[in-house]
Amino acid sequence: MKAIFATKYGGPEVLQQKEIEIPVPKPNEVRIKTHTTTVTVADVRVRSFNVPASFWIPARFALGIFKPRKPILGVEISGEIDEVGNAVTKFKKGDLVFASTFPEFGGYAEYKCISENGALALKPKNISLEESAAIPIGGYTALNFLRKSELKAGQKILIYGASGSVGSYAVQIARHFGANITAVCSAKNVELVKSLGADKVLDYTAPDFNSQLEIYDVILVAVDKFPFSLCKKILAKNGTYLNVSLPVKSLNMMWTSLTTSQKIYSGKNDPVTSADLNYLKDLVEAGSLKVVVDKVYSFDQMVEAHHYVDQGHKKGNVLVRVS
Secondary structure: OEEEEEOOOOOHHHEEEEEOOOOOOOOOEEEEEEEEEEOOHHHHHHHHOOOOHHHHHHHHHHHOOOOOOOOEOOOEEEEEEEEEOOOOOOOOOOOEEEEEOOOOOOOOEOEEEEEOOOOEEEOOOOOOHHHHOOOOOHHHHHHHHHHHHOOOOOOEEEEEOOOEHHHHHHHHHHHHOOOEEEEEEOHHHHHHHHHOOOOEEEEOOOOOOHHHOOOEEEEEEOOOOOOHHHHHHHEEEEEEEEEOOOOOOOHHHHHHHHHOOOEEEEOOOOOOOHHHHHHHHHHHHOOOOOOOEEEEEEHHHHHHHHHHHHOOOOOEEEEEEOO
């Protein structure tokens, strides 16, 4: 089968297509013939080793000393189950599914084996198999962090980076929870974010941006370009700050959480489960959640797809058709 390897750390050009053996599912695994995968921030960070300098040494041990320890990237897939292990009871051959392959990666391949008890679910009935691939990481990250905030109907939330994958899902899930949403993005994406359910959309490049900010019960930072020093000032006394992209809390964040009643969350996601994917599936089928797709590439265009995501301006999700 074809698979794309990150042969070393570096730019998109380190990605190379190779032929490898088709995996054989274990007794409790299903084998998915991959239809679509995605290019996420996780893939780009591992490929480029783009981590904060203070985490360079531990990250080298975690990700690989000289090159990625798990060279076949890809943390989201959709496809058709083409083989099942002899102990599998939850799925059958021919099922159309979507799945998270994090933290094992391996989505950049024509076939992937996953435990039937892993982060795997039948695809939503009302969207394409292609679109389904973009739900597991962005959708779950938004859901997971908003759950941490215990966001309630009527509360005011600020979502910074609202046009990206996590941000676009966060706007819609916050709308489902009944929150009052102020979203922040660039001017070109204002109408998109409004269509997702934001009550107010602010352009972060506007000269009067800071003066338009209010006091919020929850602040979710999906793109780490919004100073925590400012967030602290506009966060309610008992409010919750969420940063989905920082690996750990900064010293300022730790001090704030120790000396105030403001709650601070940052760092890695909790593990995604099949129950989480089915929750998101139900939202999609109910019409409460849609997948925002920016661009779709072919498998042979993986380098080009990574180049595009590297620019840092994607809207929603970037898909790659594998087969």
